[in-house]
Amino acid sequence: MSKAVKTEETKFFHTGSAAEPFTFASGVQLPGITVAYETYGKLNAAKSNAILLFHALSGSQHAAGVTTDVPGTDGRWTEDCHNGWWDLFVGPDKALDTKRYFIICANYLGGCYGSSGPASINPATGKPYGSDFPEVRTSDVVKSQLALLDSLGIKQLHAVIGASVGGLLAINLATLHPERVKLVVPIASGCRTTVLTRLTLFEQVLAIENDPHFRGGNFYDGAAPEYGLALARMISHKTFVHLDAIERRARQDVKNGGDTLSWYRVQHNVESYMLHQGKKFVKRFDANTYLRIADMWLRYDPLRDAGVQTYPELFARSAAAGQHYLVFSIDSDFCFYPEEQAELVSHLEKAEVSNMHITVHSDKGHDSFLLEPQLYTPHLSFLLEGRWNKGSLARPVPEVE
Amino acid sequence: MSKAVKTEETKFFHTGSAAEPFTFASGVQLPGITVAYETYGKLNAAKSNAILLFHALSGSQHAAGVTTDVPGTDGRWTEDCHNGWWDLFVGPDKALDTKRYFIICANYLGGCYGSSGPASINPATGKPYGSDFPEVRTSDVVKSQLALLDSLGIKQLHAVIGASVGGLLAINLATLHPERVKLVVPIASGCRTTVLTRLTLFEQVLAIENDPHFRGGNFYDGAAPEYGLALARMISHKTFVHLDAIERRARQDVKNGGDTLSWYRVQHNVESYMLHQGKKFVKRFDANTYLRIADMWLRYDPLRDAGVQTYPELFARSAAAGQHYLVFSIDSDFCFYPEEQAELVSHLEKAEVSNMHITVHSDKGHDSFLLEPQLYTPHLSFLLEGRWNKGSLARPVPEVE
The missing domain is CATH 1.10.1740.110 (Rna Polymerase Sigma Factor; Chain: A)
Incomplete structure (x- = not known):
């Protein structure tokens, strides 16, 4: 195993002002919001090697390395938070190779690890927002993170990757803003909220x-x-x-x-x-x-967000933008069942979106995506290096600098 | 459809006294307990046509016909309780044919439909038992219902039938007291509490x-x-x-x-x-x-109750008593998964217990056993008429009187 990336620090991105407030999908406005994020690796001169990684329900911006505290988390940054949740996947020579790529992971808007959320202080009252914090939709999270990318000068992502709820966000971003990303990787995820969920x-x-x-x-x-x-x-x-x-x-x-x-x-x-x-x-x-x-997940609706009626219509946007999807299923997953990824892939096929669907076999269930990098890394590496179609399998890709 | 049996009344059986208290498996004693029950059909002279039916988690003694109120249920006998929960299965010419059999269904000890339970008045205080009501195990429920059978002069049941949790009780009775029953019918049930449950x-x-x-x-x-x-x-x-x-x-x-x-x-x-x-x-x-x-289900352990170490040992008691099991699975059940009945049957096979395993195919899930009598009635009828092995399929069975 290669060594972990060095100790990381959370950075804070602020956007919006009294004059230009941040508007949520619900129409509610806040004068400003904060997005807490970490980055790994270096952004190249062309700003073309960025990967956006969405965390899952209980995750945070801290995907890799060690972060021992984050300001403003009021004691919630316990020891369980210290190690990056995807450290097995993010680092030099790992699936998300920090020698090649610039990886960004940000805490969801509404979160409790440094991004604006219900526990943040409402400047109007000097007290935490609590119930007054606006309803958050996945498109709000996407919007907040695209604003962060704008501030970094990143026009198009090399890839967007998300597992579990993060996969829902990856699809939301890719279909709302198809011009912003080429490679889309939903892992153990789906494209709608099933009755069981x-x-x-x-x-x-x-x-x-x-x-x-x-x-x-x-x-x-x-x-x-x-x-x-x-x-x-x-x-x-x-x-x-x-x-x-x-x-x-x-x-x-x-x-x-x-x-x-x-x-x-x-x-x-x-x-x-x-x-x-x-x-x-x-x-x-x-x-x-x-x-x-939970509410955001319950109301997840990429069709509504994109203003279309059907999934083939939704993914026609992906096809037009030339996106390629790598969809991972875990055979023993009963959070997002394999049937859900099969449904997603069937929609992609109908819309003629380039895609690859891989099922990994594991006895660990949904959590496999956190624990078993060996099952995902080969396909992730090849995909990110552009070696995902027949003609490109052996193409060498240079490291950054 | 044949017409429902006539309006039924709950009867109350009392057992135990200050001198001879009812002792729970936990060792705790109550000076007396009440078992609320209904019966359908007539007990024959030989008292050999009795069937004991165990209800499921939220059921009651009221399996068939209409019962508009039960004394002592403090308003809990709402309209949802009026129709018998297994009326599609119990009545003249139905699976549990009241022209042939005497069917007994009793509310669990600890219940809230007339049997002694936490809401019953504690004679020592004049107030409801509440938390003071003893822990109840399946063997306590079995014991209370066998005492009822004793009072009715029934030494051996023609059959014991239970669906869901009721199936757990049927197996508990059959293995604790193998001499009390010949035919055992667990429907959509199992023989242990799985991790998921x-x-x-x-x-x-x-x-x-x-x-x-x-x-x-x-x-x-x-x-x-x-x-x-x-x-x-x-x-x-x-x-x-x-x-x-x-x-x-x-x-x-x-x-x-x-x-x-x-x-x-x-x-x-x-x-x-x-x-x-x-x-x-x-x-x-x-x-x-x-x-x-829930607690009774969580602590379900027919091995502990019978003082044996393994399921083959447990069911050796069934084999020795010449019992026959009819095990029903529902293919779409995700309360008691089909794997659980398969496990039960594999134990029965190892112990050389006569058995038959039938899977019904339904889109209704676990509740199929309440809603689709057509899937179960043929096998139940043949079983109860003694026509369950090759040589007896055509045997005519007389009605009672």
């Missing part, structure tokens, strides 16, 4: 809403809705990690605890394990941000 | 525990933990009804409602539909009973 997300929304400390989202002057957020995390965690892995980890990592709820007695390892996951998570995440991302 | 149940436990009105189970003097119970119901409902059916029903039955939580705005039909299911359910069910059944 809707139900699972709605349960998570209710788990937080039911917490007496939630108070409509205005809880920053008191206790946080930790029980609700922990339950939400447990509901989603079940879909991220393969059940066999949960069972294995529960046996190895967690002692059969004496956890006591008010009536129920926890007796089984997997129950203690899930409680532990939930409790760990609430230390590092904000319940309002969680709700906003 | 455990996680899903644990989420439901936490949904109720997190409700501020739960107060450890001692809520009868105030508001009930309705939000928690509704969320628990929604989490389980998702596994009972096929997702396509949820989508269909949501489109047909429920208007796109203006349901408003404190922050989240419900916009999609399936969200309104699920909220509606949750709200309807809390009117008819007690949160403490729900928790006790």
Whole structure:
């Protein structure tokens, strides 16, 4: 293994002003927003080697290396956040090779790791926005990150990559602004919110809403809705990690605890394990941000955003721009089921978009995309080097400088 | 369709006394317990035509016909309870033919439809038991219902039948007391609590525990933990009804409602539909009973109860008693997955227990066992008439009287 990139620092990009406010898709305006981001590698002179990486639900801008603290995260930057979430994929000679590419990863608008979100201070009141922070759609996140790219002088991305919810964002960006990117990589993702996902997300929304400390989202002057957020995390965690892995980890990592709820007695390892996951998570995440991302996911609609009626129409925009998609499925995924990527690919085919669909076989479930770089790196490397079609497989690509 | 059996009345069986208390598997004793039950058909002179039917998680003793009220259910016997939950299967000429058999269905111990449970009055305090009601295991439910059979003079059942959690109870009874039954019918069930089921149940436990009105189970003097119970119901409902059916029903039955939580705005039909299911359910069910059944399911262990180490050992008891199992799978079931019945059958085979395994194909998911009698009735009828092996297929069976 090559060594990790050096210690990283979060940078902050500010956009908007009282005179030129940032307008959300809902029409609501804020006088200004902040986008927290990290970058890895060097932007070349032509500004043509940039890759935008979208994180997943509970991720952050910190994709690679080590970041021990981020200003403005109010203690939420716990030890669990220190190591980059995609460090196995981003670095010298890795899939997203920092010797060749300039990789940008930014915290979602509405987030809790430095980008403007419900826990940010509302300049109008001097207090956190709470429930007053606007509804966030994926197109708002895309807009905020394109503004960041503009500020860096990047007109067209080499690639946009996202796994899980990040994949939804990658497709949203690629179809809303087809001129901004050539290569699109949705990993273990889809192109719509299925009924099962809707139900699972709605349960998570209710788990937080039911917490007496939630108070409509205005809880920053008191206790946080930790029980609700922990339950939400447990509901989603079940879909991220393969059940066999949960069972294995529960046996190895967690002692059969004496956890006591008010009536129920926890007796089984997997129950203690899930409680532990939930409790760990609430230390590092904000319940309002969680709700906003769930809400954004529930309302995900790239057709509405692009003003079209059908998926073939949507992807006709990709075809016209000459985009190429690399779609990854994980056979054991039950967060985004393989059927969802098959549906995406079928839409791409109908719209005659250049694409490649690869299924990796793993016993790790959805989380495979975090843990098993060996399953993804060959195709990612070839794609990014431009060696993804028959005629280009052996084409050498120079490193930057 | 043949007409429904006539209007039914719940009967109450009392057992135990201060001198001879009812002892739970946990060792805790109550001076007496009540079992609410209904019967259909007539017990023959030899008392050899009795069938015990176990209901599922949210069911009751009221399997067939119409029952408009049950004393002691404190308004929980809502309109949703009036029609018997298995009326399509129980009645003259139906699968459980009331012209031939005497069918008994009893509310679980710990239940809220007339059997002793957390909402029952504790004679020691004059107030509801609440959290003081003992932990209930499946073997306690079995014990309470065998006491009822004893009181009716029934030494051996013609059959025991249960779907879903009811199937777990059927197996528990058949292996704990092999001499009490010859034919065993688990429908869409299993023989252990899988990791996925455990996680899903644990989420439901936490949904109720997190409700501020739960107060450890001692809520009868105030508001009930309705939000928690509704969320628990929604989490389980998702596994009972096929997702396509949820989508269909949501489109047909429920208007796109203006349901408003404190922050989240419900916009999609399936969200309104699920909220509606949750709200309807809390009117008819007690949160403490729900928790006790979830707990019973989480702790289900027929090996422990029978004092054996392995499933082949467990089912050796069935083989020795000459039992025959009819195991039904539903191909679209994702509450008890088909793999679970396959596992059960593999144990039965190893133990050389006579068995037949039938998979029905349905687009309704787990709930098929409530809705599609045509898929189950032929095999149930032949089984109950003793026409289940090659040599007996044409054997005529007389009706009772």
